[in-house]
Amino acid sequence: MTEQSAWSFADDRGQLAAADRRPARVLAYVQAGATLWDYGIRPEGIFGSGHDGAEPDRAKTGTLPLDTVDYRGAGDALDVDTLLRGRPDLVVAVSYGHGQLYGLDPDTAKHLEERVPVVVIDVGQARTLDRVAERFAALARSLGGAPVPDxxxxxxxxxxxxxxxxxxxxxxxxxxxxxxxxxxxxxxxxxxxxxxxxxxxxxxxxxxxxxxxxxxxxxxxxxxxxxxxxxxxxxxxxxxxxxxxxxxxxxxxxxxxxxxxxxxxxxxxxxxxxxxxxxxxxxxxxxxxxx
CATH class of the missing domain: 3.40.50.1980 (Nitrogenase molybdenum iron protein domain)
Structure with missing residues (x-):
């Protein structure tokens, strides 16, 4: 990595995700992807949880442009090959504590992290909403995003x-x-x-x-x-x-x-x-x- 192009972000598990350049193709859990979009970061793909189905849940997608963001599916439909089909260079997931990637089978999550950097944001009950928002804002900034004026x-x-x-x-x-x-x-x-x-x-x-x-x-x-x-x-x-x-x-x-x-x-x-x-x-x- 070079000083000019290196990118890194310490996630809420205390783990450092790093790449030799700033990620440009982000795959995200739907909640994370919709939040990042509000900062100007368009994910290349999103995935759901076991509560979701073959189509994205419009209650969770906010203003995401679903015509250009690939929905990978949810639950048993998710495996590493499916998750990686858009060639993401970063995965953004959420956790409800203990660092487990919400919506993904632990084995799938393990193999995914062997292939691509993963950032996990803790959205669990121990966090305040302001703190969760701060973490998403920091991640968005690191990826080149910015808040909407006002x-x-x-x-x-x-x-x-x-x-x-x-x-x-x-x-x-x-x-x-x-x-x-x-x-x-x-x-x-x-x-x-x-x-x-x-x-x-x-x-x-x-x-x-x-x-x-x-x-x-x-x-x-x-x-x-x-x-x-x-x-x-x-x-x-x-x-x-x-x-x-x-x-x-x-x-x-x-x-x-x-x-x-x-x-x-x-x-x-x-x-x-x-x-x-x-x-x-x-x-x-x-x-x-x-x-």
């Missing part, structure tokens, strides 16, 4: 708007959940989700399910979900979740009368503009609910 200002404005809305009399109770089907829902434990902790820090009244089984989610029936009396429901819109509008349980309907629904992606893009868009949607709903 994106940080838009995020600050969105935070302050939501903070003000949360202080208003009559601010609603908020429940985050992922519909599992006509009988059950997974209700998020807010303290386990970095983006939900941001809402709580801004004063939003997030409602926690009762203690019990499940670290990140509590599995409840719709009557139990309704008993939480949400004025706003943050509904998981990923493709593996059942659409909330498809739930016809009458108990839920009665309890949810007047409840506003905000689309929520539990695998959020970590750019300032993407975070600002989500906060603005929550602020819209809080302001409407408060009258």
């Amino acid at each position: 994106a940080s200002g838009e995020l600050h404005a969105a935070r302050e708007r939501l903070r003000t809305a949360a202080r208003a009399p009559g601010a609603p109770r908020v429940v985050a959940l992922s519909p599992a089907g006509p009988e059950q829902a997974y209700v998020a434990r807010p303290q386990m989700w970095p983006e939900l902790r941001v809402l709580a820090e801004l004063g939003i009244g997030l409602v926690s399910p009762t203690d019990g089984a499940g670290v990140n989610w509590a599995t409840v029936d719709w009557a139990e979900a309704a008993a939480l009396e949400p004025g706003i429901v943050l509904a998981d819109i990923r493709s593996n979740a059942v659409p909330l509008h498809g739930i016809t349980d009458p108990v839920w309907g009665a309890a949810g009368r007047g409840a506003r629904t905000v689309p929520w992606n539990p695998e959020p893009l970590c750019s300032p503009q993407a975070h600002a868009r989500f906060l603005a949607l929550v602020a819209d709903a809080v302001e409407e609910a408060a009258g």
Whole structure:
């Protein structure tokens, strides 16, 4: 490597990814690829997790130009040859702690790292959303990307708007959940989700399910979900979740009368503009609910 062309980046496992020149063909987990795109880095390919299917999940892809970004697939469809078919010179993956590459079989990940540099960003519950965003921003800069002008200002404005809305009399109770089907829902434990902790820090009244089984989610029936009396429901819109509008349980309907629904992606893009868009949607709903 030469001083003029060498590239390296220390990832969240404490491992150094290095190359003799700055990578230009990035393969990324879909969440990472969509975030990097917001900094001007177009990945040559993306891959999903075991929750995903043969087509990319539009809830996770943000504004990625899917006509020019190759989706490699997900789950059992992913092997080293499939992942490397676009000749990437860098792989960007995410981890939920312990350094394991999310969405990839450990053996596949091992053989992948033998062939190409890999950077892992930790997006797990131990991280704040700001810290995750900082890490993606640092990686994007190292790859030649830059933030959109005024994106940080838009995020600050969105935070302050939501903070003000949360202080208003009559601010609603908020429940985050992922519909599992006509009988059950997974209700998020807010303290386990970095983006939900941001809402709580801004004063939003997030409602926690009762203690019990499940670290990140509590599995409840719709009557139990309704008993939480949400004025706003943050509904998981990923493709593996059942659409909330498809739930016809009458108990839920009665309890949810007047409840506003905000689309929520539990695998959020970590750019300032993407975070600002989500906060603005929550602020819209809080302001409407408060009258």
